[in-house]
Amino acid sequence: MGEVVNVLVAFAVIVFVFKWATSSKDSPADAQSPAAILGFRPKNITQEQVDTVHAMFPDIPRENIHFELLRSGNVQQTSNKILERGFLPAPPPAYYTIYPRTATPDAPRPGPAANTNQNKSAPQPKENLISRYRLENRLDSSAASSATEDPLKWDDSPEKREAGLRERKARMVLAARQRLLAQQQNQASSSEASST
Missing domain, CATH: 1.10.8 (Helicase, Ruva Protein; domain 3)
Incomplete structure (x- = not known):
């Protein structure tokens, strides 16, 4: 009977030591692992x-x-x-x-974005569609070109389709500019009529 008690006590000591050794190894690692902190296993991303x-x-x-x-x-x-x-x-x-926060979330990169970040104190002129699509030279001829629009057609080559889409976009911008100018003239004439 004494041998059975010794075996049981030895078995209990071995189980206790094994649990203590494995829990002390896993506990700090689990507490610091990204999966334990975030609640999911993070994927490898670049x-x-x-x-x-x-x-x-x-x-x-x-x-x-x-x-x-x-x-x-x-x-x-x-x-x-x-x-x-x-x-x-x-x-x-x-x-x-x-993943601690960085001091600057978006590092300035070379190019136009870096220039705008450096010159925040200087007011930047707003870019309009005319200057964005470089249509300044077509402002005078926009009235004639909008009247002679060709019907929509599908060209065979991708280059022709792209050029056609660019041309249609330019026409739309110029037509919108004409409508805006006409609207501004109407508002100006109506405000002059109401003031007199």
């Missing part, structure tokens, strides 16, 4: 994926995009979610323990 989604949707914060990509792991699913909802939810506070 900075290029975050940049791709941010380029398509610049009004969505990078942290929101990064968190959603960690969940889905797919740029297309993340983009579809933005298109369906119109936003991405902000990451939980636990996210920032693994």
